[in-house]
Amino acid sequence: MTEEEIEKLRAYLARRINPSVELRRRGKKDDSLEVYANEEFLGLLFKDDEDPGDISYNLDIAILAMDLD
Numbered sequence: 463m464t465e466e467e468i469e470k471l472r473a474y475l476a477r478r479i480n481p482s483v484e485l486r487r488r489g490k491k492d493d494s495l496e497v498y499a500n501e502e503f504l505g506l507l508f509k510d511d512e513d514p515g516d517i518s519y520n521l522d523i524a525i526l527a528m529d530l531d
Contacts, residue, residue, distance in 0.1 A: 463492060463509055471519060
Protein backbone atom coordinates (compact mmCIF):
# COMPACT_ATOMS: atom_id res chain seq x y z
CA MET A 463 0.00 0.00 0.00
CA THR A 464 1.19 3.48 -0.75
CA GLU A 465 1.68 6.13 1.92
CA GLU A 466 -1.19 8.13 0.40
CA GLU A 467 -3.47 5.10 0.56
CA ILE A 468 -2.48 4.42 4.18
CA GLU A 469 -3.19 8.02 5.19
CA LYS A 470 -6.63 7.94 3.54
CA LEU A 471 -7.43 4.69 5.37
CA ARG A 472 -6.16 6.11 8.67
CA ALA A 473 -8.31 9.23 8.30
CA TYR A 474 -11.38 7.14 7.46
CA LEU A 475 -10.90 4.83 10.46
CA ALA A 476 -10.21 7.81 12.72
CA ARG A 477 -13.59 9.30 11.74
CA ARG A 478 -15.49 6.01 11.97
CA ILE A 479 -13.87 4.13 14.85
CA ASN A 480 -11.47 6.12 17.02
CA PRO A 481 -9.46 9.33 16.50
CA SER A 482 -6.38 7.65 17.99
CA VAL A 483 -6.31 4.90 15.34
CA GLU A 484 -2.87 4.08 14.00
CA LEU A 485 -1.90 1.89 11.04
CA ARG A 486 1.43 0.07 11.07
CA ARG A 487 3.13 -1.83 8.29
CA ARG A 488 3.63 -5.60 8.76
CA GLY A 489 7.29 -6.03 7.89
CA LYS A 490 7.68 -7.33 4.35
CA LYS A 491 3.93 -7.80 3.77
CA ASP A 492 2.59 -4.99 1.62
CA ASP A 493 -1.03 -6.16 1.27
CA SER A 494 -2.03 -5.56 4.90
CA LEU A 495 -1.55 -3.33 7.94
CA GLU A 496 -1.89 -3.72 11.70
CA VAL A 497 -4.56 -1.51 13.28
CA TYR A 498 -4.07 -0.01 16.75
CA ALA A 499 -6.10 2.36 18.92
CA ASN A 500 -4.55 3.85 22.05
CA GLU A 501 -1.57 1.51 21.55
CA GLU A 502 -3.88 -1.53 21.75
CA PHE A 503 -3.87 -3.97 18.82
CA LEU A 504 -7.32 -4.15 17.22
CA GLY A 505 -6.83 -6.26 14.11
CA LEU A 506 -5.56 -6.45 10.55
CA LEU A 507 -6.57 -4.43 7.53
CA PHE A 508 -6.21 -6.25 4.20
CA LYS A 509 -6.28 -4.83 0.68
CA ASP A 510 -8.32 -6.84 -1.83
CA ASP A 511 -7.34 -5.93 -5.38
CA GLU A 512 -7.91 -9.26 -7.15
CA ASP A 513 -10.34 -7.68 -9.61
CA PRO A 514 -8.75 -4.78 -11.53
CA GLY A 515 -10.60 -1.54 -10.90
CA ASP A 516 -12.47 -3.02 -7.93
CA ILE A 517 -10.39 -2.39 -4.81
CA SER A 518 -11.74 -2.94 -1.32
CA TYR A 519 -10.29 -3.14 2.19
CA ASN A 520 -11.23 -5.72 4.81
CA LEU A 521 -10.82 -5.09 8.52
CA ASP A 522 -10.46 -8.31 10.51
CA ILE A 523 -10.98 -7.92 14.27
CA ALA A 524 -10.96 -10.92 16.60
CA ILE A 525 -12.74 -10.49 19.94
CA LEU A 526 -11.86 -12.98 22.65
CA ALA A 527 -14.70 -14.05 24.94
CA MET A 528 -12.52 -13.36 27.99
CA ASP A 529 -12.21 -9.70 26.89
CA LEU A 530 -15.98 -9.26 27.13
CA ASP A 531 -16.03 -9.65 30.92
